[in-house]
Amino acid sequence: MKPNSHNAISTTSVKDHDLPAYTVRISDRAKYVSLSLSMETGLEVVIPCNYDHRKIPELIQQKREWIARNQRKLHEREAFLQSQDPHLLPDSLNLRSLQQQWQIEYIPTASKGIQIKENKSISKLMISGNVNDIHACKFFLKKWLMKLAEGHICSRLKQVSKRINLPYNSVTIRSQKTLWGSCSGKKNISLNYKLLFLEPHVVDYVLIHELCHTVYMNHSDQFWRLVSKFQPQYKEIDKSLNQAWKIVPAWLEP
Ligand SMILES: [Zn+2]
Structure with missing residues (x-):
């Protein structure tokens, strides 16, 4: 239910050896930095325009527990969907x-x-x-x-x-x-x-x-x-x- 982000102006993919893969999105509406995780976009860091990119790895590091917990939830969801037969029609x-x-x-x-x-x-x-x-x-x-x-x-x-x-x-x-x-x-x-x-x-x-x-x-x-x-x-x-x-x-x- 994150507020919509049509005003996003750029997205960058980042890979760091020790950190989970994530993308960075600069939003001119965001006032604070925030993290989101979804099946569609994976881990996304939304930052205000003036945010210093160099702080991001540390932020990810701090939020690792949250990220791991939510990644687990997403995997559960995927496993659940796969366990059901999506080809069957509902009665x-x-x-x-x-x-x-x-x-x-x-x-x-x-x-x-x-x-x-x-x-x-x-x-x-x-x-x-x-x-x-x-x-x-x-x-x-x-x-x-x-x-x-x-x-x-x-x-x-x-x-x-x-x-x-x-x-x-x-x-x-x-x-x-x-x-x-x-x-x-x-x-x-x-x-x-x-x-x-x-x-x-x-x-x-x-x-x-x-x-x-x-x-x-x-x-x-x-x-x-x-x-x-x-x-x-x-x-x-x-x-x-x-x-x-x-x-x-x-x-x-x-
Ligand atoms: Zn909301």
Whole structure:
């Protein structure tokens, strides 16, 4: 949930014998140096423009424990994804945020395309057509989920924004591997459609977190004070988000 970093002006890859490999990104918005770790970019050091590069190796050295712990988590995630068969299609969807459990039925027909029909009253999705085309089925299921998120998550954001009186400019639903949400300096919020799989109070926390970034574009003490005003249990919930990827179904990963 790091604030978005469209204003990054350069990235450099660094290799040092004793240190884990990392990239350095100079951000004209960053006030402090920060570290992040993700499957997409690996270890990244984000530094303000005027930061002295020579201090970075020492910083990495100091943060080694944190880096090792989080690298372990990432590897766990990868192992978990590999242990699940991503080629299998799901027969149900547990959309915790909506407290809905959808059943999925696949109906093979002579048609070359794929059709999705929903029966809301019994929470059932019927996918018909060339259902042997797993790739196509996944594509349409994901599309269905994105649309659902656009309705549900966006209207929830609107409600929460009103309740805590923190307005935003726009909201976009996206598909990201490791980010639950982000907020730009222009108060444009992006949210991951996979939030549909998380508990409602966790989703609300993500929304509160991003809305508080409309006031503070960092994770300063002031920022967390503002978050705690709207969600006093933010620490536990934020921690639980690290584990939350485990309940996002593996078939959604490319
Ligand atoms: Zn954040």
